[in-house]
Amino acid sequence: MSAVSTTRTLAAEPLRSAPLPTVVTRAAGLAGAAVLLALCAVASLAIGSRSIPFPDVVAALLSPDASDEHAIVRDLRVPRTELGILVGASLGAAGALMQGTTRNAIAEPGILGINGGASLAVVIAISVVGISSVPAYTGFALAGAAITSLLVFTLGATGRGGPTPVRLALAGAVMASLTLSLTSAVLVFDAQTLDEFRFWVVGSLAGRDTGVMLSILPFALAGFALALAAGRHLNALALGDDVARALGQHAGRARAAAGLGFVLLAGAAVAAAGPIAFVGLAVPHLARALVGPDYRWVVPYSIVLGAAVLLAGDVLGRIVARPAELEVGIVTALLGAPFFVWVVRRRRLVSL
Amino acid sequence: MSARRVTLRRRRLSARVDLGLVALLGTLAVVVLAALVTSVALGDVAIAPLDVVASLAGAGDAADEFIVLELRLPRALVALGAGAALGIAGAVFQQVTRNPLVAPDIVGVGGGAALAAVSVIVFAGFGGAGAVPLAALAGAFVAGALLYGIAWRRGVHGQRLVLVGIGLAAFCQAGVSYVLTEGRIFEVAAAYVWLVGSLNGRGWEQVWPLAVALVVLAPAVLALGRRLDVLQLGDDLARSLGVGVERVRLGLLAAAVALTGVAVSAAGAVAFVAFVSPHIARRLARTSSNQGLIPVAGACGAVLVMLADLAGRLLFAPTEIPVGIVTSVLAAPYFLVLLRRAGRVGAAG
Numbered sequence: 001m002s003a004v005s006t007t008r009t010l011a012a013e014p015l016r017s018a019p020l021p022t023v024v025t026r027a028a029g030l031a032g033a034a035v036l037l038a039l040c041a042v043a044s045l046a047i048g049s050r051s052i053p054f055p056d057v058v059a060a061l062l063s064p065d066a067s068d069e070h071a072i073v074r075d076l077r078v079p080r081t082e083l084g085i086l087v088g089a090s091l092g093a094a095g096a097l098m099q100g101t102t103r104n105a106i107a108e109p110g111i112l113g114i115n116g117g118a119s120l121a122v123v124i125a126i127s128v129v130g131i132s133s134v135p136a137y138t139g140f141a142l143a144g145a146a147i148t149s150l151l152v153f154t155l156g157a158t159g160r161g162g163p164t165p166v167r168l169a170l171a172g173a174v175m176a177s178l179t180l181s182l183t184s185a186v187l188v189f190d191a192q193t194l195d196e197f198r199f200w201v202v203g204s205l206a207g208r209d210t211g212v213m214l215s216i217l218p219f220a221l222a223g224f225a226l227a228l229a230a231g232r233h234l235n236a237l238a239l240g241d242d243v244a245r246a247l248g249q250h251a252g253r254a255r256a257a258a259g260l261g262f263v264l265l266a267g268a269a270v271a272a273a274g275p276i277a278f279v280g281l282a283v284p285h286l287a288r289a290l291v292g293p294d295y296r297w298v299v300p301y302s303i304v305l306g307a308a309v310l311l312a313g314d315v316l317g318r319i320v321a322r323p324a325e326l327e328v329g330i331v332t333a334l335l336g337a338p339f340f341v342w343v344v345r346r347r348r349l350v351s352l
Numbered sequence: 353m354s355a356r357r358v359t360l361r362r363r364r365l366s367a368r369v370d371l372g373l374v375a376l377l378g379t380l381a382v383v384v385l386a387a388l389v390t391s392v393a394l395g396d397v398a399i400a401p402l403d404v405v406a407s408l409a410g411a412g413d414a415a416d417e418f419i420v421l422e423l424r425l426p427r428a429l430v431a432l433g434a435g436a437a438l439g440i441a442g443a444v445f446q447q448v449t450r451n452p453l454v455a456p457d458i459v460g461v462g463g464g465a466a467l468a469a470v471s472v473i474v475f476a477g478f479g480g481a482g483a484v485p486l487a488a489l490a491g492a493f494v495a496g497a498l499l500y501g502i503a504w505r506r507g508v509h510g511q512r513l514v515l516v517g518i519g520l521a522a523f524c525q526a527g528v529s530y531v532l533t534e535g536r537i538f539e540v541a542a543a544y545v546w547l548v549g550s551l552n553g554r555g556w557e558q559v560w561p562l563a564v565a566l567v568v569l570a571p572a573v574l575a576l577g578r579r580l581d582v583l584q585l586g587d588d589l590a591r592s593l594g595v596g597v598e599r600v601r602l603g604l605l606a607a608a609v610a611l612t613g614v615a616v617s618a619a620g621a622v623a624f625v626a627f628v629s630p631h632i633a634r635r636l637a638r639t640s641s642n643q644g645l646i647p648v649a650g651a652c653g654a655v656l657v658m659l660a661d662l663a664g665r666l667l668f669a670p671t672e673i674p675v676g677i678v679t680s681v682l683a684a685p686y687f688l689v690l691l692r693r694a695g696r697v698g699a700a701g
Binding site: 104105106111155156166167169170171173174175177178180181182184185187188189191194195198199201202277278281282285326327329330332333334336337338340341344345 | 452458514516530537540671673676679681
């Protein structure tokens, strides 16, 4: 297990004595994050190529009339905001689960080849089946993600030595690369498909209707339940398999449950919005920097912060390129990456 | 492997030699040569191995000589050099960070090259001869310098290096995505081929930079690799054993960045080679010593890229499959078999 553990190297880092957060401060922090999320949601309803004042937003929600403003809020922005919350929360939770299970700081929703499988399925949908509507990609992406994750678990979990996180991660990296190759094999020779695909693969919330949100909702909800239940087990796994076993944890079963939750969440997110980079990777680190290494808190923080970050990115994307918009996947990475680097540099590293 | 080692002594000099490793390296050298000759011999026009040798010696007929010396040999050498450079660079990054999932493209070095190259292709219409390779090289160096500079805080810590690196990689990736959504589809398609990695039309002008880089940097990496073995014990222990931890790490990372930059500038952003070569090497060499691992990883990378390019040229001829597509199709199944067979995995996975 020492393979992916990085705890040994942390001895070189001077320990800064920070007061241990109590349950009250942690809960207060979570409430603060929820308030932040609510603000982002309001901004997402009000801001766009056509700005709508806050009172009108409230009126549109409570007592809708037939005006254009109210129609925009109810029919376009409410579904988009709901989808943003769902996808962002899924990405945050999926990242926390995967980093906890593999104890590797760079584990993220793309790591088990799930985004790769979804991308390949979408390319097939465009190139072979001839579909060219964003909501219709959802089913294909979901199927692609499911098939790939099944393959990864079969490849990584069988064979001598059983399913160790390293083997799963390696099998995932291989599948990611393989699906990318097959995707490229189509795209290199088919510029027309590339022309469609390049906008999907960026990751965006634009043009998705309520149907998209409803079709991923059950997967995401099941995933959230598994993620929230996994916190205690992830804490034990963080101590290493031997200690976890001595504490009465069934390491294999805990990992399988976390893995299933991860697949549901990451699959739902990529199916609905395309492979949005970086949110799933950075948000758990952010959560850990705020609340410490306890996964019973890291998971809920990641859920709320993931939703807030994704919505904020989506709103910013609508502001910077007015009247057009910049895809949320680009915004979150371009702005999120420098912020993430700043956090990593400033904070004492929390070991996984 | 508690290998068959022998100790050679001659007066005050002595060296311990791992016979298994020597045999493995010898075998790999033969495989590399065989792959080289096969690459030169096979194609639209097949040339008999003897005629290949004759052409190399300057004694073949004019048509053969042109095909061998001007078309196929430089291309095969670019494949060899780029593969070896990526294999070595991947091994260095994985060993220095002690993370089995790391590769130059995961910590942003490949991303920097890609962002620069794709920008030149899409926004400057290729920008004249040699502009794209130069941009890629510069992008890799800038990204490498940023990576080290940002991650430095009283020394570069492996974990912080990786985290800063993925931030950098995500930034570059988003930049690439932005460029691809902004450009016109013709240029975007050309940029996409570069991102996949292709050796189509590569000649001697791509061979020389690779050769120089490998001749200078590979021995340096090997020499530092010995110190890296001590680094694996942890920074504190290494320091107390008298190893200049930071200098070793800086030297190794700089060499790895340079090797990545030169390789990517010649062949495009070929994925997977830098990641998988060290893993294959670890399982072939069954050694945890970097001195053993690094050359084996280089040889694995060279063989992988040469065979991938050969397969890409032949399989669907006259249509050519870019080498970057074939590398993972070729290496993934092999790697998965190794993964299933391995009971316990070594120091870095």
